[in-house]
Amino acid sequence: MGITSGLVLYAVIWWMTLMCIAPLRLKTQADVGKVTPGTQAGSLEVHNLKPKLWITTGIATVLFAIAATIILSGWITIEDLDWWGRMGSTAEG
Structure with a gap:
């Protein structure tokens, strides 16, 4: 994982987390x-x-650290997620 992909991954995780946290404990004008x-x-x-x-x-930050550890360690690779065998196959003639 490069620096740019790491920053993009962190940004996506940060915004998704914000969208989950933002609605908690709101008080409206009616409340x-x-x-x-x-x-x-x-x-x-x-x-x-x-x-x-x-x-x-x-x-x-915690979620990113977990995701980055998994990605960089190779515990889960793209081949592990290739359930239909598309990554390892070549064009058959």
């Missing part, structure tokens, strides 16, 4: 009880974004 006129009652009032970004970074 708080003060809906601003002209806005939807489901609009966010308290989002706690900064702690969620730190939590996301921590979880993503």
Whole structure:
């Protein structure tokens, strides 16, 4: 795994983790009880974004370390995931 593919893998893991963490512990305007006129009652009032970004970074770093270890060690290779035999086959004439 090169540097670029490592960065891309980390970015994908980070964004996927953020999409899982972001909806947790949200408080809407309706939950708080003060809906601003002209806005939807489901609009966010308290989002706690900064702690969620730190939590996301921590979880993503751990998941990336696990994935990078598996990839770099060769425990699982692309041939292991080739269930239909496409990688090792050659064109038959």
